[in-house]
Amino acid sequence: MxxxxxxxxxxxxxxxxxxxxxxxxxxxxxxxxxxxxxxxxxxxxxxxxxxxxxxxxxxxxxxxxxxxxxxxxxxxxxxxxxxxxxxxxxxxxLIGLFFVYNTPENNILQYTSNSREVKFITLPDSSLIVLNANSSFDYSETDEQRLLHLKGEAFFKVFRDENLPFIINAKSTEIEVLGTSFNVSTYEDRFDIVTVETGKVKVSDTQGSVFLTENEEAVYLNEKLQKRSALSGRTSWIQKKRNYVKTPLRTIFDDMETWYAVEITSPERIDTTRYTATISLEKDLDDFLENLKISENIDFTILGDTISVHKD
Known part of the structure; x- marks a missing residue:
């Protein structure tokens, strides 16, 4: 037939x-x-x-x-x-889209992205994931749940299945959804940030839970998980750019370290300087550093993969 x-x-x-x-x-x-x-x-x-x-x-x-x-x-x-x-x-x-439909015999799917790479992935349940640079996750399904362990950052559009919750284990939080779209940032040296684009998300840690809806995010303030209105530009990395509005340079340096696989050292007086810019991640890191040098009178020294930022 x-x-x-x-x-x-x-x-x-x-x-x-x-x-x-x-x-x-x-x-x-x-x-x-x-x-x-x-x-x-x-x-x-x-x-x-x-x-x-x-x-x-x-x-x-x-x-x-x-x-x-x-x-x-x-x-x-x-x-x-x-x-x-x-x-x-x-x-x-332009970006060499990564196509994969992967169902290994052990039923655990594993994905990893390299520096300066954004990877688009569809899971067997039809959920869509965009994986940021230097990130990874493994995924499995049981009769009770869909489970994903994330390191780094990813954008999710979860296929709705009311009988099969989708659970993400991040560094210090657990995120539970049925079907929605949201961004999770969980890099090793930073607090987790969960930003919801559509739907409803439950974010939990050892101290309790918060429920997020559209344009809300969960962040750690004074080492406590709290929700607030989402900051703009959280998912701009998907288009290989970063939008910053009065953002501390340390936060920007952290993003640049992840994307370019470098280490940026800087004194606190530079780290706390607030900076507004749209940075193209398609360009080399030198482009960002040169713009920073001109606009903020900040100099830098490059030694291998380590960049020292300073003011005279």
Whole structure:
């Protein structure tokens, strides 16, 4: 019996990570087949790629071709949400999008990103994850829950399953959701920060719990987990940039250390200086340091992977 061909709305739901589990394999098998070409082309053309990314026809054609090659290849791949599909395909040539559909025999999935790398991943449950530089996680499923251990930073768009909670173990907190989108930063030398974009998230530590909704975040203030209105720019790293508004330089240095895999040393009077800028992570670290030198009269010395920042 021939499998039912997916509709356009089913394909869009599949790319958004909202496809019911019972339809997931059917649609994936269809996408593996050359018969999917025409439908994918129509879906691609229906998305407003021109207005969103100002791509020329030749660039659109090349990007679509590369995406289709990935789908047709015998190698494992990941399919991405409707929105992420357009973004990821449009950035494919620029950031080397990582495609993976991984189901190892031990049922524990492990992912790692390198310095200056943003990695897009879709889990077997259709949850979407964007992994920041120098970050890693492992993921497993049981009959009771979906469990993920995170080191570093990631953006999540969790596929909703009311019978299977999605739990993230970070350094000092546990995050529990059913289906929502949010950002988690849990680097080794910093306090955890959980920022919710949509839905509802429960964040717990040994002292208690806070519940977050849209545009709220959980942070540690005076070593206590508290919630507040989310600061803007928390997820700008996904587009390989960082937006800072009156941010202490130490916080910015920490982000630069993670992204470029360097160590930045500086005195407290520089660390507490507040700085406003949009920093492109596509550029070399020297670009940021030179701008800092001009605007803040701050000098620096580079010795291998260590940068010493100082004022005369």
């Amino acid at each position: 021939q499998e039912k061909k997916p509709t356009k709305s089913e394909l869009q739901a599949f790319f958004r990570g909202e496809c019911p589990k019972e339809d997931f394999e059917r649609i994936k098998l269809f996408l593996d087949n050359s018969a999917s070409d025409k439908m994918l082309e129509k879906l691609w053309e229906s998305e407003d790629v021109d207005n969103e990314f100002s791509l020329s026809d030749s660039n659109k054609e090349a990007l679509y071709g590369q995406l289709k090659d990935k789908i047709n290849s015998k190698k494992p791949f990941t399919l991405i949400s409707n929105t992420w599909f357009v973004v990821a395909a449009s950035l494919l040539l």
